[in-house]
Amino acid sequence: MSTHPTPVHPDQHFIQVGELTISYFDLNPTARGLPLLFIHGYNGSGYEAIPLAGELREHRIIAPDWPGSGYSSKPTDPSFYRVSSYTPLFIELMERLDIPRYLVIGHSLGGRLASHLAASAPDRIPALVLIGPYGFAVQDDNFLFLLTRLGPLVDLGFSFNNPAIARTSIKQNAFTSPEAVPEDYLEYVLSSLFEQGGNEALKLVTKHLIHDGYLEDVLPKITQPVLLLWGRDDRVMRIHHAPEFTRRLGLCYFYSMAHMGHMPHMEAPHTVARYIEDFLERVVIFSREEVRHGSGNA
Template identity: 25%
Template sequence: MNRAAKWAIGLGIAGGAALALAVRRDRPASEVETRRARSPSRFIDVDGLRTHYRDQGKGPLLVLLHGSNASLHTWEGWMDSLTREYRVITVDLPGQGLTGPDPKNRYTPLAEVSWLDAFVGALGLERFTLGGNSMGGGLAWRYTVVHPERVERLILVDAFGLRREEPIPFSLRLYETPVLSRVVRWTTPRFMVKRTVKSTYGDPRKVTPETVDLYVDVLLREGNREATRRRFAQKDSDPSLEERLSEIKVPTLILWGSRDEWILPKYARRFHARIPQSRLVMMEGLGHVPMEEDPHKTVAVVRDFLHQTEARVSAHPAAGLQSARQV
């Protein structure tokens, strides 16, 4: 055997060993739930999908949606402040968090709009303020376009959904590649998750080991990585919804991290230009998940927005009835 052949075999063995070391099995749902589904967590059946959510506080309604490969825990830094005046519902979206994979594999944007409508219907919610971060922000504005009768106000936090001029981040791009998506479905070591989470912060030093542990838990929850692979394989069934952004007539807060490298600040300005009743607040020094990175500063902006628009929302007859029922 010549030297080149030996080198090739050696590299192949080394590569195989490295891949084997990187493999992470799914974690049983019951194990992850024991750690993460603590009070006030609840579960409800939504169109055949056992859904994890939290319902906290009393007052006018807010529904908040997390981003890709995250969970409802992303909003916990806001809860102490918001629940003093508002009823806040957070939820793990299909294929993510403790909700886990949808047995019917409904992951296109319009399918998720339908699922969200089923979720709020299952809880008996009629009108509410809707907010979302990243992918959850994309779901929030699409839902508002399709169901304007339900949404009183809209909060977009570094929201996804506009046509991009740059590739999506590398860690997500892997899920778009047919072969690599099957590899990354199993090979997600903790250091890779840590690097990805740090890339979403304007100041990576703020990422704690506990935050990384949470992201690892919800990613490795059984079925979630396969659901992510399937979600990225499904295309937007109605990209024309973007052309209807100007139909959004409710007060809208666009909250963005100035150092967001996942969805650049220029997209915040595009949302602002296309949604008539919108206001843009750029959070200096923060990244893609500003509500995690600086919950106190970001929730103060949200509370100001809610207070300043309260009278306009309460003037709507249906909104007034809904608020009276929830207090």
């Protein structure tokens, strides 16, 4: 019998998927609307979905820490850190939770994982939401890409990583202002990074997963409606890459968000929730055959 870590939040649970222990947040568990699967990004966690769940109370949200992050298992085999490891895992997780059909929300690097998932399972996933996604090799002006260019210095850099450095990086890069970072979120990320073996796993993600599964050939295979949200002040994934997504997708609604950085789902959950609710209503009205590129301002 496996021993799971102690939950640090009342909505946090653990489940065994194959040989991996998955930490996930089950938010609004009795809601009757279309369930949502939230897939976080680099050095992220399912904890990020908590503010959004407070605004989407009609929807059950499953927000896992994907393997290699948070309180989930952290495989030591570098070959695990490929997109092909994650797609079947997310499907099995939702099957285990008896959720056959669900909207997928992917943030940052999680947007790449979510796109592969949507392309592979259109019967399960009627629509997709991407928030500041990292999808292409051409997105070479972001700090994740620059990290991967360090070669052997990646190991050296991670050997110097510590809670103070990680805290500063999150505050300075991911959010619009350091004051916008919730302390409880920071504590969760830092504890999982430095007390749960996360630093070594994040190094493997940096060296392997970031390079894998770029979306140039994947996005045209997505037949579902897609909502694309992007903070205009995103310093991690620059908004000028948004057209690379919209021109490859069929039914895509794109909205830029003023005064928002890389974490709008945490900084402005009410606004993001409004876009998601409107999107869900809209895709019921418009057929999948209609190609509609929306644009708007938050």
